[in-house]
Amino acid sequence: MSKLRAAAISFAGGHPQAYSGGLADHFEVELVAVAEVPGENARCDLAEAFAEVHGVPHVEDYVEMLDSFQPDVVSLCVPPASNAEVIVAAAERGIHILSEKPVSDSLASAERALAAVKASGVCFSLDVPNACFPRPLADAQDRARSGGIGKPRVAYCHCLQPKGPRYTYTIVDGEKVTAKYGELPNHGPYGFLAVSKALGQRLRSVFARRNAFFYEHYRDVGHEDMCVATVTFGGGAVANIVVGRTPTLSLPTTEFRLEIIGSAGSVYVDDAMGDKFKIWGPFNDGKDPFERGGLAHQYYTPAHTELYINDVVDAIITGRPPRITVDDALDVIRFIDGCYRSAETGQPVFFGHGAW
Numbered sequence: 001m002s003k004l005r006a007a008a009i010s011f012a013g014g015h016p017q018a019y020s021g022g023l024a025d026h027f028e029v030e031l032v033a034v035a036e037v038p039g040e041n042a043r044c045d046l047a048e049a050f051a052e053v054h055g056v057p058h059v060e061d062y063v064e065m066l067d068s069f070q071p072d073v074v075s076l077c078v079p080p081a082s083n084a085e086v087i088v089a090a091a092e093r094g095i096h097i098l099s100e101k102p103v104s105d106s107l108a109s110a111e112r113a114l115a116a117v118k119a120s121g122v123c124f125s126l127d128v129p130n131a132c133f134p135r136p137l138a139d140a141q142d143r144a145r146s147g148g149i150g151k152p153r154v155a156y157c158h159c160l161q162p163k164g165p166r167y168t169y170t171i172v173d174g175e176k177v178t179a180k181y182g183e184l185p186n187h188g189p190y191g192f193l194a195v196s197k198a199l200g201q202r203l204r205s206v207f208a209r210r211n212a213f214f215y216e217h218y219r220d221v222g223h224e225d226m227c228v229a230t231v232t233f234g235g236g237a238v239a240n241i242v243v244g245r246t247p248t249l250s251l252p253t254t255e256f257r258l259e260i261i262g263s264a265g266s267v268y269v270d271d272a273m274g275d276k277f278k279i280w281g282p283f284n285d286g287k288d289p290f291e292r293g294g295l296a297h298q299y300y301t302p303a304h305t306e307l308y309i310n311d312v313v314d315a316i317i318t319g320r321p322p323r324i325t326v327d328d329a330l331d332v333i334r335f336i337d338g339c340y341r342s343a344e345t346g347q348p349v350f351f352g353h354g355a356w
Helices: 016-025 044-054 062-069 080-092 107-120 135-145 184-199 216-221 304-318 326-345
Strands: 004-009 029-035 073-076 096-099 124-126 152-161 169-172 175-178 203-211 226-233 238-245 255-262 265-270 276-280 294-298
Touching (some): 004 016, 004 062, 004 304, 016 029, 016 044, 029 044, 062 080, 073 304, 080 096, 080 107, 096 304, 124 326, 135 184, 135 265, 184 203, 184 255, 184 326, 203 326, 226 326
Parallel strands (some): 004 029, 004 073, 073 096, 152 238
Antiparallel strands (some): 152 255, 169 175, 203 226, 226 238, 255 265, 265 276, 276 294
């Protein structure tokens, strides 16, 4: 079988070296071209350098590149304001897509773009690998979703970084301009996806509060450094999700914690525990009905980015859905939008999903 022809579009947003680089390095992939999206945020310098390292052409117009090189798959690290139009252009040409988060800076354009993806039938996945690819986390999610702890009822997750403040400004024509959003679109996808992949349920409602709880710099520009959300899901589960930045210097670079409580047990993942997760349930010897017992599962795994790239490439080749699907991406952008709207109105925002 011939290799998948891949292209990288934009180096202006997210982590292009991780995702475009990871795709280019995959043994079943051949990088054929690199392009930037024209505009004020274009990083042609980074795109040209990446193309030179990999020995492929750099094309200034991404549409021209799509038509001329006809890649099978593209890796997009496009800023949110332009990302949806690039997704549509790729989907309409039957090109599979790996996209940075978020899909767009507006719910309406994200929904249009993801509708185009569904209509085209291409494989689409969202670059949020550490929400569901580290092996302990993935196994905990699979255990919860498959009934290993009974019916999942309640969840808690937080994804926090002590590194701040960041990303409150962007550069436009050499001038510093206030960024459109705060930390919710940056960290929200991790917390939400970690929970939803464990529950196997679609987003139903969001009730949120956001604020500059810790950093004056965020307060000065009107942005949140943290968001606290209560989320309900179509299958009846409820979750509390806390995402953002904290000044607590004792935290690791990123502190991630997930607990899913089911009708017959619970699973717990904390990156402070290292490469393992714990499951509690009826694992005792039967002598004490109140002794729940517990098991710790430990792994040594490849980097989550590598696992993510492997998953998407295999999904394209075999025709199966990727672990992070287009519906997941849709619920992520709805979660973000719902948090902002709920925080503004003080009311929950409903999306109407029933159980899967």
